[in-house]
Amino acid sequence: MGACITILILSWLGSRNKMQTKKIGKLVVPAIGQGAGGNDKCDDIHRIGIIRLGIELGMTLIDTAEVYQDGHSEEVVGKAISGLREKVIISTKVSPEHGDAVGIKKAFEGSLRRLGVDYIDIYQLHWPSPLIPIEETMEALFKLKEEGKVMHVGVSNFSLEKFKEAERAIKGKIESNQLEYNLVERGIEEDFLSYSEENDILVLAYNPSLKPIKNRLILENIGKKYNKTTAQVVLNWLASHKTVVPIPKTLNFDHLKENAAAFDFKMAEDDFKEIQNVFQPKIVEVDPSKIRVLSSKNEPVYTTLEEALKNNANLKPSPVELAKEIVEGGILKPVRVKVSDDAGGWYEYDLIQGRVRYWAWIIAYGKDRPIKVCIYE
Ligand SMILES: NC(=O)c1ccc[n+]([C@@H]2O[C@H](COP(=O)([O-])OP(=O)(O)OC[C@H]3O[C@@H](n4cnc5c(N)ncnc54)[C@H](OP(=O)(O)O)[C@@H]3O)[C@@H](O)[C@H]2O)c1
Structure with a gap:
C-alpha cells in the first residue's frame, strides 16, 4: 500500500514537469516559454515566484531584454534562475542602438552581470537598426558565439526581407526570430512562417494575446471538447505551427498553470482550421490621410508629421530611422486600425497600433501611397 502511494506521488511529481519539447534545428525548446518583459508594477518576490514555478512546470525558456x-x-x-542555470534557456536581447562591435560587447557583459550567468542561450538583436550596418552587428554576435559565450544567435522584429539580408551578411546560421503572433496579428503567415519551417528557424511568438474578445464563443466551444480554456486553445493553436513557441507573460499563478497545461492535447484538424478561418485578419490598403491618429494618455503618440520628424519623445527607432528601414527592408507588419467614429466624416479609420510605423511610412513614401492596415473589429 505504502509503496503504491509512493509510486503515485512520484509519478504525479514527474508528470508536473512533463512539458512537450520541440527540436528546431539545433535548438531543443519547451512548447511554451515565459515572457519577463513589461513595465507592470509588481514586486520582485512575486515575479521571482512566478518564474520559478514556471520553470518547475517545464516553461524553462525565459525571455527578457536589456531594455526591459x-x-x-x-x-x-537572474535571481529567479539562481541555482538552476543548467535547467533553463535564457533568451535575451541587445537593443539596436548597441549593435556596433563595441556596443554589443558592452551590452552583452551588462546582461551577463545582471543575469548572474556566464553564457546566454539565445542572444538576439531586438530590432533591426537603421543606423548600424547589419554586417557589423552580425559579426559581433557571431564572435560571441565563436567564443562560446552565446549558444544561439537570433534576431527579433525582422521582416523576411531583412532576415535574408542578415543571413547574407554572415556565414553562420541565425537560429531564431522573435515576432508578434496572435489571432489578430498573423502577418508572419504571409511569408516568414513557411520560411522558418523550410529552414528550421525558431519563431518566438510574443504578445500571444490570451484575452481574445472577438469570436470568443468559438474558442470556448472548441475548448469544451478538450476541457480547456480559451487561453489554452489559443496557445495550443499557436504552438501547432511547427517552429512556433509562444512566450506569454503572466503575473498570475493560476494563469501560469493554465498556460503550462495547454499542450497535453492535440487539436483536431477541423478545429485548427476553424480558428485559422474565423480569425482571418482583414487586411486592406488605405490612403494614409484617411487614418486618424489620436493622442494617448498612456504613451507618446505623434499626431502630426512635424512632431514625428522632431521625435521629441525620443522614440527608438524614431519615425525617420524606421522610414529608412522600411525603404530598405519593407514594413514588418500592417498598422492596426478600427473603423473611425470621426463625426466630421473625413477619416475612415482610427489608428490603434503602429504609431511609429504609420509616420515612418509617410516619411518614406508621402501621404499618397496606400499603407497596409489590419482592421480590428
Ligand atoms: N521582441 C519584442 O519586440 C517583444 C515585444 C513585446 C513582448 N516581447 C516578449 O514577449 C513577452 C509576452 O508579450 P506580452 O507581455 O506583450 O504579451 P502577452 O503575453 O500576450 O500579454 C500579457 C497579458 O496576457 C495575460 N495572460 C497571460 N496568460 C493568460 C491566461 N492564461 N489567461 C488570460 N490572460 C493571460 C496577462 O495577464 P495576467 O498577468 O493577469 O495573467 C497579461 O495581461 C514579453 O514579456 C516579452 O518577453 C517581446
Whole structure:
C-alpha cells in the first residue's frame, strides 16, 4: 500500500514537469516559454515566484531584454534562475542602438552581470537598426558565439526581407526570430512562417494575446471538447505551427498553470482550421490621410508629421530611422486600425497600433501611397 502511494506521488511529481519539447534545428525548446518583459508594477518576490514555478512546470525558456525595465527584468530573471542555470534557456536581447562591435560587447557583459550567468542561450538583436550596418552587428554576435559565450544567435522584429539580408551578411546560421503572433496579428503567415519551417528557424511568438474578445464563443466551444480554456486553445493553436513557441507573460499563478497545461492535447484538424478561418485578419490598403491618429494618455503618440520628424519623445527607432528601414527592408507588419467614429466624416479609420510605423511610412513614401492596415473589429 505504502509503496503504491509512493509510486503515485512520484509519478504525479514527474508528470508536473512533463512539458512537450520541440527540436528546431539545433535548438531543443519547451512548447511554451515565459515572457519577463513589461513595465507592470509588481514586486520582485512575486515575479521571482512566478518564474520559478514556471520553470518547475517545464516553461524553462525565459525571455527578457536589456531594455526591459532598464535592465531590472534581467536582474529579476537572474535571481529567479539562481541555482538552476543548467535547467533553463535564457533568451535575451541587445537593443539596436548597441549593435556596433563595441556596443554589443558592452551590452552583452551588462546582461551577463545582471543575469548572474556566464553564457546566454539565445542572444538576439531586438530590432533591426537603421543606423548600424547589419554586417557589423552580425559579426559581433557571431564572435560571441565563436567564443562560446552565446549558444544561439537570433534576431527579433525582422521582416523576411531583412532576415535574408542578415543571413547574407554572415556565414553562420541565425537560429531564431522573435515576432508578434496572435489571432489578430498573423502577418508572419504571409511569408516568414513557411520560411522558418523550410529552414528550421525558431519563431518566438510574443504578445500571444490570451484575452481574445472577438469570436470568443468559438474558442470556448472548441475548448469544451478538450476541457480547456480559451487561453489554452489559443496557445495550443499557436504552438501547432511547427517552429512556433509562444512566450506569454503572466503575473498570475493560476494563469501560469493554465498556460503550462495547454499542450497535453492535440487539436483536431477541423478545429485548427476553424480558428485559422474565423480569425482571418482583414487586411486592406488605405490612403494614409484617411487614418486618424489620436493622442494617448498612456504613451507618446505623434499626431502630426512635424512632431514625428522632431521625435521629441525620443522614440527608438524614431519615425525617420524606421522610414529608412522600411525603404530598405519593407514594413514588418500592417498598422492596426478600427473603423473611425470621426463625426466630421473625413477619416475612415482610427489608428490603434503602429504609431511609429504609420509616420515612418509617410516619411518614406508621402501621404499618397496606400499603407497596409489590419482592421480590428
Ligand atoms: N521582441 C519584442 O519586440 C517583444 C515585444 C513585446 C513582448 N516581447 C516578449 O514577449 C513577452 C509576452 O508579450 P506580452 O507581455 O506583450 O504579451 P502577452 O503575453 O500576450 O500579454 C500579457 C497579458 O496576457 C495575460 N495572460 C497571460 N496568460 C493568460 C491566461 N492564461 N489567461 C488570460 N490572460 C493571460 C496577462 O495577464 P495576467 O498577468 O493577469 O495573467 C497579461 O495581461 C514579453 O514579456 C516579452 O518577453 C517581446
